[in-house]
Amino acid sequence: MTKREQVQASFIDTIQPFISRPAGVQINAKTDLVNDLQVNSARMVDILLETEDKFGISINDASADRLRTVGDAVDLILGLSTAQAAD
Amino acid sequence: MNRVVVTGLGVVAPNGVGLAAFETALRRGVSGIRFSPELRELNFACQVWGAPEMNEEMLASAMTPIQIRESNLTMRYAALAASECWTDAGFEFRPGNDAPPQWGTGVYFGTGVGGMETITERLCPLAAGGQVRRLASSTAEQVMSSNVSALVGGMIGAGAQVSTNSSACATGTEAVVNAYRYIRHGYADRVLAGASEGRSVFTAACFDCMRVTARGLNEHPEGASRPLSATAAGFVPGFGAGALLLETLESAESRGARIYAEILGGAVTCGGQRGGGSMTASNPEGVRRCVRSAVEESGLAPEQIDYINGHLTATRNDVREIETIRCAFGLPPERFPFVNATKSLIGHALGASGAIECVATILQLAGGFLHPSINCEDLHPGVELIAPQIVRRPLDFSPRTALKTSFGFGDVNACVVFAKYSN
Numbered sequence: 052m053t054k055r056e057q058v059q060a061s062f063i064d065t066i067q068p069f070i071s072r073p074a075g076v077q078i079n080a081k082t083d084l085v086n087d088l089q090v091n092s093a094r095m096v097d098i099l100l101e102t103e104d105k106f107g108i109s110i111n112d113a114s115a116d117r118l119r120t121v122g123d124a125v126d127l128i129l130g131l132s133t134a135q136a137a138d
Numbered sequence: 139m140n141r142v143v144v145t146g147l148g149v150v151a152p153n154g155v156g157l158a159a160f161e162t163a164l165r166r167g168v169s170g171i172r173f174s175p176e177l178r179e180l181n182f183a184c185q186v187w188g189a190p191e192m193n194e195e196m197l198a199s200a201m202t203p204i205q206i207r208e209s210n211l212t213m214r215y216a217a218l219a220a221s222e223c224w225t226d227a228g229f230e231f232r233p234g235n236d237a238p239p240q241w242g243t244g245v246y247f248g249t250g251v252g253g254m255e256t257i258t259e260r261l262c263p264l265a266a267g268g269q270v271r272r273l274a275s276s277t278a279e280q281v282m283s284s285n286v287s288a289l290v291g292g293m294i295g296a297g298a299q300v301s302t303n304s305s306a307c308a309t310g311t312e313a314v315v316n317a318y319r320y321i322r323h324g325y326a327d328r329v330l331a332g333a334s335e336g337r338s339v340f341t342a343a344c345f346d347c348m349r350v351t352a353r354g355l356n357e358h359p360e361g362a363s364r365p366l367s368a369t370a371a372g373f374v375p376g377f378g379a380g381a382l383l384l385e386t387l388e389s390a391e392s393r394g395a396r397i398y399a400e401i402l403g404g405a406v407t408c409g410g411q412r413g414g415g416s417m418t419a420s421n422p423e424g425v426r427r428c429v430r431s432a433v434e435e436s437g438l439a440p441e442q443i444d445y446i447n448g449h450l451t452a453t454r455n456d457v458r459e460i461e462t463i464r465c466a467f468g469l470p471p472e473r474f475p476f477v478n479a480t481k482s483l484i485g486h487a488l489g490a491s492g493a494i495e496c497v498a499t500i501l502q503l504a505g506g507f508l509h510p511s512i513n514c515e516d517l518h519p520g521v522e523l524i525a526p527q528i529v530r531r532p533l534d535f536s537p538r539t540a541l542k543t544s545f546g547f548g549d550v551n552a553c554v555v556f557a558k559y560s561n
Contacts, residue, residue, distance in 0.1 A: 068203055068204050096275040097275050
């Protein structure tokens, strides 16, 4: 499993308590958090906090506002993990 | 005016979580008061309390994982009592159900203190420490007073009025009276009424500092809550929730529901903090008016009240309460109804006390027994006149009618009259 695949699997596991998944919907990189998984703005706050804790990163508001899909989140986590590890 | 009956009950009490466990504990006079190492560690004078023992399996029967995660104990107790009440009344329930709204159903679910646990253990440390952004999104819903009614309303899909009342230690009984009036006047077919108070050392601290909680009895937890006793040393903090489903008689009969009891009358008054009343004490005239109004509305004469579930907290107010009710009834001592204090078994569950004790009252009406008021072998001399009427051992007696009294800070009073249902 590649690093990206590991992060994606871990992120999907993180969001499980916060989502309503219609039957049959498979979560992949293109899955839209709001439209497909019905994550509202309050739940997004909790997902961000959980993600920060799980991956040891800090997500600023501007980055958080750009999150749309699972793939966006994985890109953000991978980018911040590398950047903030170097700090 | 609609006749109002009780068709469902639910309870989370220190001496029993769930109706079966609670009724067994009542019948046997089992105390739920325990020593708390945490209270000792924190230098409380009163180091015992009544805290319900709830496990994950119980919670999972009432709440979804996300609801459990985003709630405090006040909300969890409420959810557990309400879900039991709803199913006890014959309705289907599963956590997270999306059944259509029940437009004819309301919720009056109160709390005395509310989200103290969230405020003290999460909101204050994080916000004061400059970590506001680390607060979970559910912080607002956990600290709003109406979190209990909002949670319960969503669980059952209530579509009529969903509201939280708060009137200190009268809250639970007031919720029942509010619900009774709402149904009686035709605003809803049924209302899930009750109250909840979550366990918190900080809530207990508010009373420990007032020197109104039991002192000197930490080595004997089960003997610490002593209403009506000459050696009563203050109240023992308690926590939990009680829930009652109130319904029009017509609705109950149309769906073939089991009817526990009928509510014949209810009253809520305030003594105006005059005439001996204050923020923390009752004006006896306000109490008398409350008792008289509830009994008058019931259509019963005082001598037709078989049993009183008193407020009786184990403070010096116990004697005043008995004397005030005796005065309101206008009966000679030997004709005073049987009386007991559920707080002798569970402590004082503050805002939830009236709701839990209404459940206890109805279980006794329906079950044909009176539970013992424990720890008053040494009756206070001020209540000796009615000694034969104070239930000190399990009593095989089937009351037909009962009065529940509750009083609270702010000089507020709430009373309700229950009766066995008879058509």
